[in-house]
Amino acid sequence: MRLRIMTEQDVPGGVRLNTLSGWNQTAADWRRFLENSPRACFVMEHDGKVVGTAATIPYESRFAWIAMVLVDPEHRKQGIGTDLLKKAIEHLDRSQVVTIKLDATPQGKPIYAKLGFVEEYEIERWILKREPGAISTTPVSTRPALSEMEREQVFEADKEFFGADRSFLLRALCDEAPEFATAVWEDGLPQGYAFGRRGLFADQLGPWMAKNSEAGERILQGFLAKTSRETLIVDCLKSNSMAAELLGACGFVPSRSLTRMFRGPNTYAGKPDLFCAILGPEFG
Ligand SMILES: CC(C)(COP(=O)(O)OP(=O)(O)OC[C@H]1O[C@@H](n2cnc3c(N)ncnc32)[C@H](O)[C@@H]1OP(=O)(O)O)[C@@H](O)C(=O)NCCC(=O)NCCS
Known part of the structure; x- marks a missing residue:
């Protein structure tokens, strides 16, 4: 397993993961993250394959969003989601982003809560x-x-x-x-x-x-x-x-x-x- 910065070559790997989870994002959506946060989107690679992702996007210096936290169903419950999330948070903390926001699925919510995220409202x-x-x-x-x-x-x-x-x-x-x-x-x-x-x-x-x-x-x-x-x-x-x-x-x-x-x-x-x-x- 190798946790590294996401690049343009990883976009098909990202789309594969969001398709597996029934999410609606396209390659253009992934590129929006890469264009706006070229060094702050991450993948977990296993045998040359993208098996996990976490992306971020900054909104002025007010707050940043964490998104696209996805793990291949075959590799879940091994700590990959948490590792990717920690990496994204670490990067944003180092960049002095004081507020991080996100919209959590019921599956993601417990991991975020453990890392200090609190609820704002329901969607x-x-x-x-x-x-x-x-x-x-x-x-x-x-x-x-x-x-x-x-x-x-x-x-x-x-x-x-x-x-x-x-x-x-x-x-x-x-x-x-x-x-x-x-x-x-x-x-x-x-x-x-x-x-x-x-x-x-x-x-x-x-x-x-x-x-x-x-x-x-x-x-x-x-x-x-x-x-x-x-x-x-x-x-x-x-x-x-x-x-x-x-x-x-x-x-x-x-x-x-x-x-x-x-x-x-x-x-x-x-x-x-x-x-x-x-x-x-x-x-x-
Ligand atoms: C949510 C998601 C990203 C979690 O990824 P993951 O890699 O399975 O996450 P982790 O392994 O870090 O943690 C998941 C659980 O496994 C547990 N776990 C981690 N390592 C483990 C291990 N070695 N043995 C047993 N359990 C383990 C964690 O404690 C956690 O438990 P919890 O659900 O009771 O809190 C993944 O389920 C997914 O892609 N879901 C679909 C998309 C989605 O909903 N994404 C979240 C968007 S907000």
């Missing part, structure tokens, strides 16, 4: 599986739904709600799936906004912010009209009953729980009450 993954006949076949325009000026306004608002600037990620989502980037405006201010991604097995809506039900519904309906995938996912804050009602009315059902956790002071908590959905557990 619920909602899923919609559609019959091919129920999907609109009208061609989707990929014209950017947000102008450059509108994007900047949304990025600024998102910084306040998320707790740090993550425009580098939102900009990439706008470029890769411009049809999912949208906002609802009132008096020149965003009452709601959302971005989306085409994942491995599903299209995902998020982040999705809405100040009221009308804005939330317009965004959700817009997403449903634009996606052509059979499976759709949204990671909602459990406390947001408005999002649950909107999703339930469209046929989404809750599928699994996640727990947002943090280690260190949670100084930049943002305004999570306004989020219907997070970007995804790997990015916050």
